[in-house]
Amino acid sequence: MGRTPGSRRPDITREPDAEFWREDLRMGQYDDVRSARVDPAAFRKRLAQRITGAAAMKVVASELGVRKPVSHKDLLDALAEEATLATHLLLVAEFAQFKRDAPIADVVDLALPEAVRAGIRSEAGRYDRLAALLHLYLDDRDWLRYVFGLNEWHRKGSVPMVLAGQSGAPFRPFAEFVRDPAEVEHAVWEARKRHPARRLTFEQVIPRDDGRFLLVARHEVRRDHLRRPDDGRLEHGYREDLLFLHFAVDGTAVDLVGEPTALVAAVADEVARACFRSRDCRYVPDRQRATDEAIQAFLRAATDPEDPRRVALVEVMVTSSPLPGHSRLLLTGEEPAAVIADVLHIEGTYGSLFEDLDAVEWVKVLHAGNRWRLTFPRPGDARLVQYMDGGVDKRKCRQFEAYLNEHFGLVARPSDKAAPGLPAGATA
């Protein structure tokens, strides 16, 4: 599976490959979509529900070999006649459901030429999700494997780690090493030996647009009752999970995604040990210190409606408020102006909410349309800036980090609550 996809068009004259859809893309709807064809009217209706939008219709027209302008309805009628082709496209449309924008954009930028990209881009700069996935699938179905993996990756919180204990250069450039399926497979195997209960397999390596690599492993977590996707019946099986290791180009840092983090870290450690040929290599939590002054300057900017830096406080929770009874206080709202007015009123009347950062349980700030929850833990003597990144895609996370760094000199990292060996509340 080390192949990089590109221009291996799926054979749309044959039935879609069950293993690819069911196993690789976890599409429980596979059998459902295929059996829907026994009722042509219902099948036609489903096509109309799922395949929408001018950009997607263009793909349909070109697949049907229709050159002259035809109404969407006529196109769908013609498509329904071509049951096999229609099944392929309908599966892609089902796959598009519940996929985020970021993973699709990632793979589109990696895979498709600008001429195609321009045709599926909206005025707001976003890609039409269905049209994008249709183009990707028809170029090479394995692009959808990337989309699937990246969708999971973007969705989950990550734990930043840095390499410690390496001495000397790697025996082979890290970027080259991590692209070699044999090497990675071996490292995954080593990690698995150390965690014998874990059913762990190497899945793929996805190249990223920043030159980095995302290593994906599949992990069958525990025996469970699972609902069969096709008929909804319960059966015994393994609940599985994907693990992600997003390595820096030289291997000196990695962001881990997946549970338990200790297992993902074990895989990362094995990769580094093999590449740097040293058993002492291991990844430790990446904790960048911040000064209280820099954090307070940031909080002042976030509560100053005149400040140019575009970030606004929308929530604050303090364990001990400056009000006369010093109760625990939560101020929250959707309108930054309203929350900021209240903060200024309390601060102006009773005293600072942010003077003692230890008393600030969290704040939420609005930046680029997302509400970011920030905490300022102090394990030991170092003050950290951490944010919750679960749910916000990694592109936006990187932009938020860059923003905090550029404007406030703060190095924010995703919350490392799950960092191995660091239970919540532990001090380092």
Add this chain to the structure above:
Amino acid sequence: MKARPAPAEDEARIVAPLLDDGRVIDWPRPEQESWLARLEGDLGLVSVRRTTFFLCVDPRDPESQVHAPDPDCRGRIPFDRDSAPSDPLRCDACGHEHWPRERPRTLYPRVIVSARLASAAALVERGVRAIDRRARPLGDAPAWRLALGRKETIACLLDGCLGTEFETDEFCRAHPVLHVVAARRLHADRMGGAPWIRALPLAELVVEGVEGLRRRLGELAGAAYPYAAAAGPARVHLPVRPEHAAALAAVRAAERAPGPAPWDEQYRVAGVAVVTSAQPRLIAIVRHLAAVRAEEVRRGRGAADYRWLSALDIAVALDDLVGPLRRGADNATNEETVDRYIRTVNRDAHDALAAAGREDALDGPLIESRTERDEEGTVRQYALSPRLA
């Protein structure tokens, strides 16, 4: 025996929250809707934004109960079908992820109110002029002196008079002043209390109209002014807090400048925009220092003789260029604020050049500083980097 509340009081109770700045009203009731239409359309006292939300767990959307990690979650998630992105939305209360486009949800109406003080002042003025056509405005504040029979009284919109004499205890003891109050919570201390503090909530003015205003002013005209300082009961309202004014002013400033920031205001080094901020003060500082530098060069002075400016000099210049520096919640002095602005300018300039790969254009900060001794101790001084023409 319990008196039945007059209908006007009931109405005022309905209206009062609808005038609160920033108030969010979910599921507005019909009587609220009809009042909002009047307050926004006829009187212009508020502007109303309408949007929708859905419930994290909603019995009307059975699927939402199947997926919920917390089946009792009460989270309300704002969602505007026209403008929301296609990515999932997260419940702020329980963290659950929602796909309202993929799994359509029952949407409920939400109304967000913003108060418009200018219209409140106009309403007070209309009322005052209906009672006395020859009423005189007092200075720039929304305050008027008017005659009621043979007595003179003063009516003002308190929210617009913060920091003026009309809100001070001394003035109110000496003159019959009626405070019309828009931000009722901010000035809750004015309602009831010392006999010389008379307040009329804006909601009551709206409901009772000119007659209500005339009645309150009539009570004032009949009262015993001036109140002697010693004779009155102890002061019951909280001391006047100038910070309120700062907070309100800050919010107004945010209201005044909606929409995208003017990013075209730029200062360039080596063709790179190094100060691209919407903050006029940052631009103003750099411009001012550049102007001082240009003047030095014009006079033929060399780099060694360039004039350096203290933070106080710069603060004074800013005052002329862009208006007074606002004292923030941190109570920083003007000099401290200037120091902070300069640190921001330098950081932004450095970052912008680094991002453009032109760090060579400037081998130090954009604005240099040095510490000089003077008769009072040490003072920090600033000048534009001498490497800039």
